[in-house]
Amino acid sequence: MGQIRTKPDSQIYTFEGFGTDKFPNFMLRGAGNLRNWHIHNYEQRHEGYEALKKALKMEPASVTGEVKASGLRGRGGAGFPTGLKWTFMPKDTDERKHTRYVVCNADEGEPGTFKDRAIMEYNPHQLIEGMIIAAWAMQCSLGFIYIRGEFKWLVDKLDAAIQEARDAGYLGKNILGTGWDFDLLTYRGAGAYICGEETALLNSLEGRRGEPRVKPPFPATKGAFGQPTTVNNVETLASVPVILRIGGAAYAAIGTPNNTGTRIFGVSGHVKRPGLYELPLGTPMDFLVNDLAGGCNSGRKIKAIIPGGCSSPMLDEKDFDCPMDFDAMKARGTMAGSGGVIVMDENVCIVEAVLRLTRFYAHESCGQCTPCREGCNWLEMVLHRIEHGAGKPGDLELIASLTPRINMRTLCPLGDAACGPIDSALEKFRHEFEHHIEHKTCFVKGAKLTSAMGVH
Amino acid sequence: MNHPLPPETSDRPLAPGQRLAPSARATLSPGCVREIQALATKYPDKLAATLPALYLAQADLGFAGLEAMKEVARVLEIPEGHVFGVATFYTMFHQKPVGKFHLQVCTNLCCALRGGAQLFEKLCARLAVTPGEVSPDGMWSVEEVECLGSCGTGPCLQVNHEVYDEFLDTAKLDAVISACRQGNVPVWGK
Ligand SMILES: Cc1cc2nc3c(=O)[nH]c(=O)nc-3n(C[C@H](O)[C@H](O)[C@H](O)COP(=O)(O)O)c2cc1C
Ligand code: SF4
Ligand code: FES
Numbered sequence: 001m002g003q004i005r006t007k008p009d010s011q012i013y014t015f016e017g018f019g020t021d022k023f024p025n026f027m028l029r030g031a032g033n034l035r036n037w038h039i040h041n042y043e044q045r046h047e048g049y050e051a052l053k054k055a056l057k058m059e060p061a062s063v064t065g066e067v068k069a070s071g072l073r074g075r076g077g078a079g080f081p082t083g084l085k086w087t088f089m090p091k092d093t094d095e096r097k098h099t100r101y102v103v104c105n106a107d108e109g110e111p112g113t114f115k116d117r118a119i120m121e122y123n124p125h126q127l128i129e130g131m132i133i134a135a136w137a138m139q140c141s142l143g144f145i146y147i148r149g150e151f152k153w154l155v156d157k158l159d160a161a162i163q164e165a166r167d168a169g170y171l172g173k174n175i176l177g178t179g180w181d182f183d184l185l186t187y188r189g190a191g192a193y194i195c196g197e198e199t200a201l202l203n204s205l206e207g208r209r210g211e212p213r214v215k216p217p218f219p220a221t222k223g224a225f226g227q228p229t230t231v232n233n234v235e236t237l238a239s240v241p242v243i244l245r246i247g248g249a250a251y252a253a254i255g256t257p258n259n260t261g262t263r264i265f266g267v268s269g270h271v272k273r274p275g276l277y278e279l280p281l282g283t284p285m286d287f288l289v290n291d292l293a294g295g296c297n298s299g300r301k302i303k304a305i306i307p308g309g310c311s312s313p314m315l316d317e318k319d320f321d322c323p324m325d326f327d328a329m330k331a332r333g334t335m336a337g338s339g340g341v342i343v344m345d346e347n348v349c350i351v352e353a354v355l356r357l358t359r360f361y362a363h364e365s366c367g368q369c370t371p372c373r374e375g376c377n378w379l380e381m382v383l384h385r386i387e388h389g390a391g392k393p394g395d396l397e398l399i400a401s402l403t404p405r406i407n408m409r410t411l412c413p414l415g416d417a418a419c420g421p422i423d424s425a426l427e428k429f430r431h432e433f434e435h436h437i438e439h440k441t442c443f444v445k446g447a448k449l450t451s452a453m454g455v456h
Numbered sequence: 457m458n459h460p461l462p463p464e465t466s467d468r469p470l471a472p473g474q475r476l477a478p479s480a481r482a483t484l485s486p487g488c489v490r491e492i493q494a495l496a497t498k499y500p501d502k503l504a505a506t507l508p509a510l511y512l513a514q515a516d517l518g519f520a521g522l523e524a525m526k527e528v529a530r531v532l533e534i535p536e537g538h539v540f541g542v543a544t545f546y547t548m549f550h551q552k553p554v555g556k557f558h559l560q561v562c563t564n565l566c567c568a569l570r571g572g573a574q575l576f577e578k579l580c581a582r583l584a585v586t587p588g589e590v591s592p593d594g595m596w597s598v599e600e601v602e603c604l605g606s607c608g609t610g611p612c613l614q615v616n617h618e619v620y621d622e623f624l625d626t627a628k629l630d631a632v633i634s635a636c637r638q639g640n641v642p643v644w645g646k
């Protein structure tokens with residue numbers, strides 16, 4: 001057993017009014033207390049494993065029904081209804097008995113996103129309980145938690161928590177006398193952003209290179225080790241015990257219609273109090289950024305906000321009031337994504353910010369399909385020369401002709417993700433790019449965002 | 457599965473012209489072999505043991521060079537080509553030696569907004585190393601990495617894949633370096 005994290009955590013997890021009916025605390029109970037993760041704390045202080053006991057008395061189909069009624073949508077990025085996803089799993093028939101798997105996506109690689117980490121750090125049992133309930137609903141025999149390689153101490157912590165759950169009879173053979181067997185395994189990735197994409201994750205879980213698969217077949221038909229599999233995000237699965245405990249209808253009453261419940265928003269960049277804030281869906285973004293996170297830390301005006309992890313198109317001033325839910329964000333031309341809100345003040349050179357993100361995508365492209373592999377590198381090259389004062393007239397048209405050849409033409413959504421920041425920046429901050437090309441220098445005087453060393 | 461290519465031999469480099477740094481030992485320690493063998497039955501398919509086995513081999517031999525890859529293939533009885541492909545796909549398997557303290561700094565956007573890029577430059581200057589190299593005394597190596605999932609507490613630094621140092625500034629940077637010098641941080645692979 002490795003070392004369990006001992007360093008204090010300086011993250012902010014709470015705000016005034018958090019934990020009341022208006023801002024319920026479902027996901028961050030005990031966050032900040034490094035001893036909170038033990039099973040006795042979870043059982044005694046946070047109503048732990050009550051939902052599981054309730055679920056195991058229900059028919060698997062009615063557990064799925066409850067999740068459907070809650071309106072829970074996936075917190076991993078796409079916002080797909082979780083209950084519906086679960087129904088895609090094939091049922092056993094007389095001719096064919098399936099081995100089904102449930103997989104938790106704990107890859108958390110999207111820049112701007114740091115929420116799953118807090119759940120695993122402080123409430124690993126909530127995730128474990130959610131996975132057992134999900135497995136019961138879909139009648140899975142084994143579950144995997146795929147964690148990014150950098151979170152080694154969290155792998156150790158989850159292994160310890162899983163053992164606690166096993167000892168308490170929540171995992172293993174004949175769980176709580178139902179005659180049903182289920183167990184969990186952790187799997188440590190090895191530093192590839194693309195392994196967050198669900199089919200790449202499954203390949204990686206099978207010990208292969210993390211390259212996305214061609215869909216169909218979808219994971220529900222042919223997933224991990226060729227068996228029907230459902231992949232869900234950490235936060236999605238950790239919401240399931242809450243739903244079972246308070247009831248689907250009560251959960252659906254939180255948030256806005258079609259965008260129910262709470263989610264953890266991570267605020268980073270130029271704010272006074274960066275941190276994790278759990279809020280009902282549909283809370284306006286300026287409330288989060290200005291009231292909770294304290295507004296811009298430099299005292300300057302905020303120029304742009306990336307609302308849902310770096311893959312979501314950026315917003316300018318006129319959209320800072322956008323309600324943070326899947327549908328409202330979509331209506332404004334962006335995505336709620338993974339809930340990572342990145343705030344940039346007036347001194348940020350948008351060209352350089354976009355260059356940094358594009359470099360990330362070019363580096364993380366798995367190289368399987370040409371539009372993404374070649375396109376991202378081209379975009380990086382063109383942006384690089386614009387940023388470094390060697391841009392040519394016509395470069396912006398070149399970029400505008402490149403992105404439609406990547407967007408929606410790739411095997412997995414990484415290609416689309418790479419286009420989001422560029423397209424939105426060109427649309428909203430075109431003058432900065434033009435300034436760069438014309439004057440060979442930045443429009444603003446902020447600190448550099450890329451280091452001179454700049455190699456991977 | 458039958459591998460269509462003939463098995464790689466040790467005198468043939470991984471790719472034309474690319475010779476990997478040699479490991480001090482050609483074989484894994486018996487303890488490591490046993491651990492890898494135990495992994496083979498842990499997952500529904502033994503191929504799934506590739507990544508965890510590579511981690512073990514990397515810790516045992518210091519880095520995931522050609523010897524480590526070949527050993528993993530041999531112990532798990534899986535094609536060498538598969539292991540090479542996997543080991544070179546993921547960035548956390550190092551194909552050449554790293555320093556006793558391998559320092560990784562996130563310079564992705566959120567951290568960069570809070571000075572990550574400047575801190576990385578400062579770190580390189582302070583330790584007199586460039587990315588991809590090990591300092592002459594074998595102590596240090598540095599790497600610029602993508603988002604570490606610490607965006608709200610960035611800039612962020614990770615030593616030897618262990619817990620993070622967050623809200624990094626010049627003073628913290630010095631504290632991390634001196635903690636390493638004084639032996640308060642486990643060295644690479646331990
Ligand atoms: C390039 C890429 C990276 C992704 N990274 C993550 C990730 O780190 N964590 C995650 O939960 N989902 C990630 N996703 C989304 C997953 O593919 C998938 O939609 C999600 O795990 C489904 O879970 P949910 O239904 O609970 O949201 C990523 C998708 C893409 C295309
Ligand atoms: S879009 Fe990029 S990351 Fe996705 S499969 Fe194609 S090359 Fe790989
Ligand atoms: S951007 Fe540095 S940790 Fe996320």
